[in-house]
Amino acid sequence: MFRSTSGTRRVLLALCALLLSLVFVLPKQSRTLLQAVGKPLADVVALPLDALSAADRRIVDLWNSYVALRNVQEENQQLRREIEFLRGQAADLREMAAANQRLGELLRFQARTPSQSVAARVVGRDSSNWYQGVVLDKGERDGIRPEMGVMTLTGAVGRVVKSSGSSSVVLLLTDPNNAVTALVQRTRDEGIIEGTLGGKARMKYIPLLSTVRIGDPVVTSGLTGGFPKGVPVGTITGIQKDEGDLFQTAEVQTEVDFTKLEEVLVVTVPRGGEEPATAPPAEKKKP
Amino acid sequence: MKQWLYVGLVVGLVPIQTTLLEHASVAGIRPDVCLIAVSLIGFFGGPADGVMMGLLLGFEQDLFSAGELGLNLGTKAVIGLLAGMVGRYVAHATPASVVPVMLGLSVCSGLAFVMAGAGGGETLAAVQSVLLPQAVFDTTVGMGLYWLLAERFKKDDSLVS
Numbered sequence: 001m002f003r004s005t006s007g008t009r010r011v012l013l014a015l016c017a018l019l020l021s022l023v024f025v026l027p028k029q030s031r032t033l034l035q036a037v038g039k040p041l042a043d044v045v046a047l048p049l050d051a052l053s054a055a056d057r058r059i060v061d062l063w064n065s066y067v068a069l070r071n072v073q074e075e076n077q078q079l080r081r082e083i084e085f086l087r088g089q090a091a092d093l094r095e096m097a098a099a100n101q102r103l104g105e106l107l108r109f110q111a112r113t114p115s116q117s118v119a120a121r122v123v124g125r126d127s128s129n130w131y132q133g134v135v136l137d138k139g140e141r142d143g144i145r146p147e148m149g150v151m152t153l154t155g156a157v158g159r160v161v162k163s164s165g166s167s168s169v170v171l172l173l174t175d176p177n178n179a180v181t182a183l184v185q186r187t188r189d190e191g192i193i194e195g196t197l198g199g200k201a202r203m204k205y206i207p208l209l210s211t212v213r214i215g216d217p218v219v220t221s222g223l224t225g226g227f228p229k230g231v232p233v234g235t236i237t238g239i240q241k242d243e244g245d246l247f248q249t250a251e252v253q254t255e256v257d258f259t260k261l262e263e264v265l266v267v268t269v270p271r272g273g274e275e276p277a278t279a280p281p282a283e284k285k286k287p
Numbered sequence: 288m289k290q291w292l293y294v295g296l297v298v299g300l301v302p303i304q305t306t307l308l309e310h311a312s313v314a315g316i317r318p319d320v321c322l323i324a325v326s327l328i329g330f331f332g333g334p335a336d337g338v339m340m341g342l343l344l345g346f347e348q349d350l351f352s353a354g355e356l357g358l359n360l361g362t363k364a365v366i367g368l369l370a371g372m373v374g375r376y377v378a379h380a381t382p383a384s385v386v387p388v389m390l391g392l393s394v395c396s397g398l399a400f401v402m403a404g405a406g407g408g409e410t411l412a413a414v415q416s417v418l419l420p421q422a423v424f425d426t427t428v429g430m431g432l433y434w435l436l437a438e439r440f441k442k443d444d445s446l447v448s
Contacts, residue, residue: 123305123306124302124305124306124309124351125305125306125309126305126351126352126353126354127301127304127305127321127348127349127351127352127359128319128348128352128354128359128400129315129316129317129319129417129421130352130354130400130405130406130417131352131353131354131405132353133352133353135305135351161353162350162353162356164350167351169350169351169352169353170353171353175353175407176406176407176408176409177353177404177405177407194407195407196407196409197406197407197409197412197413197416197417198416199315
């Protein structure tokens with residue numbers, strides 16, 4: 001290598017040796033010189049350095065972002081799971097609060113009524129399409145027997161037709177095979193409430209001379225059907241009076257929405273209290 | 288396997304019928320899954336299985352129905368027997384050939400209920416609003432189930448006694 005060095009190279013080597021000598025012999029002066037020479041060089045080198053640095057930062061940022069994103073994604077999934085869990089809990093709590101409120105109203109109503117009753121939950125519908133019935137979660141162990149009346153705080157529901165140890169079947173008022181004696185509250189005319197295949201109710205055997213009219217409330221008469229006297233049944237929405245008939249028939253819109261039955265009271269002892277002036281009002285929800 | 292399947296059906300079918308099928312009702316009519324199950328068991332497993340499961344499921348259904356006790360028991364047992372006899376004498380059953388069988392069985396069951404007074408004396412209305420819609424519903428669901436089960440049970444004959 002040294003054999004091939006030219007004169008210029010020898011000069012450069014001599015300058016380097018001189019510089020090193022100056023650095024070691026005259027350190028302060030040599031630094032000032034080095035700074036003066038180094039500034040433009042530094043400026044020149046700074047350009048690619050900045051570029052590389054920017055690229056490096058970008059790569060590092062990308063890498064960090066990727067890693068961070070992975071962490072965020074995991075955190076996101078965990079948060080989503082927590083949200084789902086909390087939403088489920090909130091729905092459960094809302095459902096429990098609603099059930100609690102309904103049961104509270106039912107118990108307050110139970111305490112107000114003179115008859116004795118057992119609260120039960122509706123757990124299913126009739127197992128065939130031929131009967132309009134519901135299945136309750138209480139049976140003979142709770143004192144429920146066939147022919148007992150079933151009601152809610154809104155009005156009459158039907159009567160128990162079967163009961164086993166822990167469940168019972170209720171035939172709804174809207175079933176054609178059901179018959180409950182009732183009276184028109186205003187005129188005191190008696191009749192029999194029975195259902196139709198369309199899931200509605202009608203009051204049959206209203207005396208021909210009765211002044212019954214649309215809008216009249218119908219209540220239980222307390223004579224049969226296991227109900228106390230005066231339980232709301234529904235409101236008359238139409239009257240059918242054909243020439244030659246001995247009785248009138250009225251269509252009745254039931255007070256109870258049978259598609260939304262959840263809790264009911266089974267009247268175990270329908271002892272005869274006085275008919276209430278109006279239907280017992282449901283407790284208003286407190287804000 | 289067959290025994291466990293039958294036990295599962297006895298334990299689970301009526302609760303499904305009384306609770307979950309309410310959500311599958313169309314115009315208030317639900318498919319009678321007990322009738323469909325008894326028909327298919329009779330069809331695949333023979334008259335004896337059909338009658339036995341008809342009795343069990345029918346009785347269970349009676350316990351959770353407002354109708355007379357024994358009505359479902361009797362109709363389901365007869366349906367199981369008829370389905371079993373049909374299944375025994377039909378060599379090459381297809382979903383299409385199951386349609387008249389299922390339709391006929393459901394109509395027979397419905398007529399038994401009408402004759403027992405389930406419609407409250409409104410016979411024509413009962414036929415129009417309950418019997419026929421339910422027969423169509425039962426047949427549709429039954430045909431679908433047959434289509435799903437046919438390959439499975441025809442191959443290993445696990446239901447054939």
